[in-house]
Amino acid sequence: xxxxxxxxxxxxxxxxxxxxxxxxxxxxxxxxxxxxxxxxxxxxxxxxxxxxxxxxxxxxxxxxxxxxxxxxxxxxxxxxxxxxxxxxxxxxxxxxxxxxxxxxxxx
Amino acid sequence: xxxxxxxxxxxxxxxxxxxxxxxxxxxxxxxxxxxxxxxxxxxxxxxxxxxxxxxxxxxxxxxxxxxxxxxxxxxxxxxxxxxxxxxxxxxxxxxxxxxxxxxxxxxxxxxxxxxxxxxxxxxxxxxxxxxxxxxxxxxxxxxxxxxxxxxxxxxxxxxxxxxxxxxxxxxxxxxxxxxxxxxxxxxxxxxxxxxxxxxxxxxxxxxxxxxxxxxxxxxxxxxxxxxxxxxxxxxxxxxxxxxxxxxxxxxxxxxxxxxxxxxxxxxxxxxxxxxxxxxxxxxxxxxxxxxxxxxxxxxxxxxxxxxxxxxxxxxxxxxxxxxxxxxxxxxxxxxxxxxxxxxxxxxxxxxxxxxxxxxxxxxxxxxxxxxxxxxxxxxxxxxxxxxxxxxxxxx
Numbered sequence: 001x002x003x004x005x006x007x008x009x010x011x012x013x014x015x016x017x018x019x020x021x022x023x024x025x026x027x028x029x030x031x032x033x034x035x036x037x038x039x040x041x042x043x044x045x046x047x048x049x050x051x052x053x054x055x056x057x058x059x060x061x062x063x064x065x066x067x068x069x070x071x072x073x074x075x076x077x078x079x080x081x082x083x084x085x086x087x088x089x090x091x092x093x094x095x096x097x098x099x100x101x102x103x104x105x106x107x
Numbered sequence: 108x109x110x111x112x113x114x115x116x117x118x119x120x121x122x123x124x125x126x127x128x129x130x131x132x133x134x135x136x137x138x139x140x141x142x143x144x145x146x147x148x149x150x151x152x153x154x155x156x157x158x159x160x161x162x163x164x165x166x167x168x169x170x171x172x173x174x175x176x177x178x179x180x181x182x183x184x185x186x187x188x189x190x191x192x193x194x195x196x197x198x199x200x201x202x203x204x205x206x207x208x209x210x211x212x213x214x215x216x217x218x219x220x221x222x223x224x225x226x227x228x229x230x231x232x233x234x235x236x237x238x239x240x241x242x243x244x245x246x247x248x249x250x251x252x253x254x255x256x257x258x259x260x261x262x263x264x265x266x267x268x269x270x271x272x273x274x275x276x277x278x279x280x281x282x283x284x285x286x287x288x289x290x291x292x293x294x295x296x297x298x299x300x301x302x303x304x305x306x307x308x309x310x311x312x313x314x315x316x317x318x319x320x321x322x323x324x325x326x327x328x329x330x331x332x333x334x335x336x337x338x339x340x341x342x343x344x345x346x347x348x349x350x351x352x353x354x355x356x357x358x359x360x361x362x363x364x365x366x367x368x369x370x371x372x373x374x375x376x377x378x379x380x381x382x383x384x385x386x387x388x389x390x391x392x393x394x395x396x397x398x399x400x401x402x403x404x405x406x407x408x409x410x411x412x413x414x415x416x417x418x419x420x421x422x423x424x425x426x427x428x429x430x431x432x433x434x435x436x437x438x439x440x441x442x443x444x445x446x447x448x449x450x451x452x453x454x455x456x457x458x459x460x461x462x463x464x465x466x467x468x469x470x471x472x473x474x475x476x477x478x479x480x481x482x483x484x485x486x487x488x489x490x491x492x493x494x495x496x497x498x499x500x501x502x
Contacts, residue, residue, distance in 0.1 A: 042240035047251030049233050049242065073251060076232035076244050078186050107231050 002097035006033055009103050024090035024101065025051045036087060036103055044088035049073040050107050051087040052080075056100035063090060079105050121307040123382050127298075127358050128305060131367040132387060133378035134356035143354045144482040150491060152478055155324040155470040161420035167498050168399040169194060169417065171288035173274060173281035173295040175401045176200070178412050178428050180278065180313040182208065182228050188245055189228045193416035193424045194284050197221055198271060201245040204232065209246065210273035210282040216249065216266040217241045243268055277303030278311060279401070279412075294361045299397065302360065306384045306393060306405055311430035314409065315448055319425040319456055324470070325400055325417040326491070327463035328425060332394060332402045332413075333490055335368060336483040341462055345454045355394075357486045362493040364396040366486060396490055398497065408432075408443070411451055421467050427455060 001017040004027060008014065016031025018024070025044055028036045038050035046069050055063060060083055066074065070089045074080050084104065090096075124132070136142075154160055176191050177200055188201040190213055199213035199222060215222045215236040222243070223234050233250070235242045242251030247268035255261060272283040274292045277300035283290035303309070321328075331337065335355045338346060348371070355366045369377070369391040381387045388407050395403040400415040412428040429448045435441040469475065480487055495501065 038235070040235040040237040040240055042235070042242070042251065042253040045253045047242055047253045047255070048235045048240040049251065050235060050240075069251070073233070073242070076250065078231050107233055107235065 002092060002094055002099070004028075004031070004092075004096070005098065005100040006031065007100070007102040008033060009035055009105065018092040018096065020093055022092050023088050024053070024085075024092055024096075025087035027092050028053075028087060028101075028103075033103065035106075038107065046070055046073065046086060046089055048107075049077060049086060052077060052104035052107065053085055053087045054081055054102040054104055055083045055085055056102075057083050059096075059099045059101075062095055062099065077104075077107075121310065121384060122301075122305050124384060124387070125298075125301050125305050127302065127360055127365055128384075128387075128393065129378075129382075131356045131358050131365055131393075132381055132391070134358075135367060135369045135373060135375065135378060135391060136353075137369065137373050137375045140353040144485060146482045146485055148480045148485060148488045149477040150480060150488065152470040152473075152475055154491065155326060155467060156420065156473070158420045161324075161417065163498055163500070164399075164494075165195065165417065168494065170285040171283060172290050172399070172497075173272075173283060173292045174399065175279040175295075175397060175414055176282050176284075176416075177280040177414070177426075178278060178311075178313065178430065179208070179275055179280060179309055180311050180428075180430055181316065182280070183313070184230070186232045186245060187228045187230050188223065188225065188234060190223050190225055192226075193418075193426065194282075195418075196284050198282060198284060199223055199234070199268065200273075200280060200282070201247075203245040208273055208275040208280050210271040210280075211247050211268035212271060212286055214269065215241055216268065222268075276300035278308030279303065294363065298360050299363060299395075302365065302395065303403070306388075306403075306410065307432070308403070308410060308412075308430070311410060311432065312434055314429045314431045314434065314444055316429075317427045317452055317456075319427060319460055320418075321423050321425060321460050321464055322421055323423055323460065323463035323467040324420055325415045325423040326494070327466040328413070328415050328423060328460065329396055329400070329402065329490055330466070330487050331459040331463055332404070333364070333366070333396060333487045334480075334484040336481065337462075341458050342454060345450065345458065354483050355486065357489070359489065359493070362398050362497060364486060364490060364493075366394045366396075368392055368394075398490075398493060406447070406451075409447060411455075413455070421471065423463075425460060427452065 004018045006014045018027035042048035182202045185206045191198045197213035199211045249263040276296040281295045393405045402413040410430045414426045416424040435444045
C-alpha cells in the first residue's frame with residue numbers, strides 16, 4: 001500500500017497507509033484524518049468542495065490534471081492555490097507512494 | 108429603485124456636510140437653556156401594548172420596505188457571508204467576489220431546510236447545505252448537486268437561492284425581507300446615503316457588535332433617543348455632564364429624523380464655520396432615526412449604530428455596534444476604545460434599554476391611555492406621526 005505523508009490543519013505531520021483503489025479522501029479518513037470529512041460533506045461526489053487539500057508541488061505531476069466540476073468548485077474557493085485539489089477526485093495507487101498532502105482550511 | 112442587488116460606490120474621501128447637516132448645525136445655539144419650546148402633545152399608549160398594532164407594523168414597516176439589517180462593516184471583505192434571523196425570517200447576507208452585497212432567503216432549494224447557521228461573518232465562497240450537501244456560491248447560484256444523475260433534467264438555473272431585494276448604501280445593508288413584494292429604496296440609496304457618506308459611515312471599521320434581547324416595544328427604544336429631556340435625569344450618573352439641558356435641533360429627511368446637540372461649551376458661531384464632519388464631530392453630535400429601524404449617533408472618535416428588530420409587541424432584539432475610523436493599535440488607543448465601548452454599552456443597556464422595558468411594563472397595564480409629551484419631547488411625536496403616516500393610521 002502506498003505511504004502518504006499528511007499535514008493536518010494544525011500542522012501535525014502524520015504518515016498513513018493508503019488503500020489502493022480508494023479515493024484520497026477515503027484514505028485520509030481511514031488513516032484517522034477525520035477533519036477532511038466535513039459535517040456537510042457531499043459524501044465524495046465532487047459537489048461540495050469541503051475535502052480541499054494541497055498537494056506538495058513536487059508531487060503534482062504525478063496526478064491527472066484538474067478538470068470539470070472539480071475546477072468549478074475550486075475556482076470559488078477562497079483558499080485555492082495552484083496545488084489545490086479535491087481529495088475525493090484523486091484515486092490512490094502505487095504511483096502516489098510518498099505523496100505529501102496538506103489539509104486546506106475549513107470551508 | 109427596486110433592483111435585487113446594487114452597490115453604492117464607497118467614497119474614497121468623506122464628502123462635505125449635506126444641506127440637512129449644515130441646516131441643523133446652524134440651528135444649534137449656546138443661549139439660555141430655558142429658551143425651549145413650550146408645547147404639549149398626547150400619545151396613545153396602546154401603540155406600544157397592542158399585539159394587533161404590532162402585526163400591522165411588521166407588515167407595513169418591516170416587510171415591503173428597505174430594512175437596515177446590518178452595517179457594511181460587518182461584512183468587511185468580498186467572499187464573506189452571514190445569517191440574520193432577527194427579522195422573523197432567516198436571511199442570508201453575502202458579499203460576492205466583486206464586493207456586491209446580496210441577500211437571499213436562507214433556505215436550500217432542495218428540501219427547504221435552513222441553509223447556513225453562521226451568525227458571524229465567515230469567509231469562503233461556497234455554502235453547503237447540511238442535509239444533502241447541495242452547494243451554492245455567494246451569488247446564490249446552485250454550483251453542486253451530489254449524485255446529480257438522480258435528478259434527471261434538473262436545471263440548476265431554476266434552483267438558485269431565492270433573492271431578497273438588497274441595497275447597500277451609506278454603510279448600511281438594507282433588505283426587504285419579503286420576497287413577494289417590491290420595496291422603494293429611494294431614501295435609502297439617496298438622501299440617507301448622502302447623510303451617512305458625509306459622516307464617513309461606509310469607511311468605518313467594526314470595533315464591536317453586541318446583541319441585546321429586551322422585553323420592550325421597539326418604539327420605546329427610539330423614543331429614548333429622540334429627546335434630551337431625560338439626559339440629565341436618567342443619565343445623571345453617566346452622560347449628564349456632557350450635554351447642556353436644552354432642546355435638541357431637529358430636521359426631517361423624508362420620514363426619517365436628524366437631531367443634533369452641541370456638547371458642553373458649544374459656541375453658536377460654530378455653525379457658520381463648519382463645513383465637514385471632521386470639523387463638527389468633536390463639538391456636537393448627529394443622531395439619526397431611520398424608519399425602520401435604526402439609530403445612528405456620532406461621537407468624537409466613534410459612531411454607534413443600533414438596529415432594532417421587533418419580535419413581538421413587547422420583545423425586541425437590538426444589535427448594537429461601535430464603529431471606528433480604524434482599529435486601535437497602541438495600548439492607549441485600545442484602552443480608550445474599551446472605555447468608550449464599555450460606557451456606551453452600559454448606558455445604553457442599563458439606562459436607555461432598561462427604561463424602554465419599564466415603559467413596556469407601564470403601557471401594558473392600560474392604566475394610562477395617553478402619555479403626555481412636553482416641549483423638549485416633540486420630536487418623539489414627529490417620529491410617531493411619520494410612522495402613522497406609513498401605516499396609514501390616524502394617531
